[in-house]
Amino acid sequence: MTLYYVLKNGLEFGEMYKCPSNITISFYPRPIIGSYFLISGIILTIIYFPCFLVMLFSKCRAPSYQLMTLLAIFDLSALTINSIITGALGIQGASFCHYPLLIYCAGAIGLGSWMGGCTICILMALDRCVEINPHFPFAFIFYKPVFRFTMLVVCGYWAFATFFTNPVIFNVHYMSWFFDPNIGKDGDLYHNIPHTINNLFVSVISTPLYIYLCYHLISLNFFLIFLIFPIIIQAVILCFFHATGAYIYVYMQFFPTPPWLIIIGQLAWQYSNGCVCLAYWTLNRTIRNSAIRMMLPKKIRKRFKLHMGIEEQIEAERNDGNNVVASPADAIMAHTAKVAPFLSETTL
Secondary structure (H helix, E strand, O other), X not given: OOHHXXXXXXXXXXXXXXXXXXXXXXXXXXXXXXXXXXXXXXXXXXXXXXXXXXXXXXXXXXXXXXXXXXXXXXXXXXXXXXXXXXXXXXXXXXXXXXXXXXXXXXXXXXXXXXXXXXXXXXXXXXXXXXXXXXXXXXXXXXXXXXXXXXXXXXXXHHHHHHHOOOOOEEEOOOOEEEOOOOOOOOHHHHOOHHHHHHHHHHHHHHHHHHHHHHHHHHOOOHHHXXXXXXXXXXXXXXXXXXXHHHHHHHHHHXXXXXXXXXXXXHHHHHHHHHHHXXXXXXXXXXXXXXXXXXXXXXXXXXXXXXXOOHXXXXXXXXXXXXXXXXXXHHHHHOOOOOOOHHHOXXXX
């Protein structure tokens, strides 16, 4: 039974997900770990949202920026499920039969966001390979007409995963999400084969792509490595958490899994979405500076000497009566938008 079925039938469940009238499910509060997921989810969402606005309103329309913008939509919706709602349900100790419609819909949205994010993870890895090697076999994916079709396929894949596959259901005893709602029916009825294929695919494909990236990075000269390294690190961190979460979630759906490993899987899912904004703020100078520009007026930035980019730095030093000569690195960083938009100062 899928979300499409529930919406089509006036928010009524089929027999697979109807809680038996004779079942007694008590609340099982998990205040400590629930508080962690709730608070960390709110913090990560607050940190992520300015970065999302920067990408959304940026004039840059390079494929990498479009992928990052769509990924931000998937990440913010997933953080709402795997962190904020997970934490709130854990603090209360609620299970599926306490809030069946809420948990069912949240599970469908969370699953769709996860599977959509996995496709973006692979595409970003391919994009990094193209940046390292313009003759990479899949470079054609990022040509303008083909890339538009690719983005439509990603959105269609998200819709399929959200509306036409079995959702994940929250289990407060493990503080994680499983396909089996634990209402006394055979657990094999709830297996989600597309989800399993998705997780195996993203795990198997991402590993050789990043081996390829590392191999070609070694062959570059030091200055090019200095420019490209932060970009590669962002994508490696993203796909590390995706691959870890993918492996664990496939394993725990089919085999007995110790509680500590289930928690690690849940944390990997959380940080597959949350690590992106942390990477933006620490490694991506363009997005970080643009977010600060957006949040802080120029007067405040001047007062605290928060000069965002070479232009503001030059202007500030000229106002102080100093002659400034931009370094070769700064000159290159200011004119690389067409090659790697992450390395340039984006004007909103």
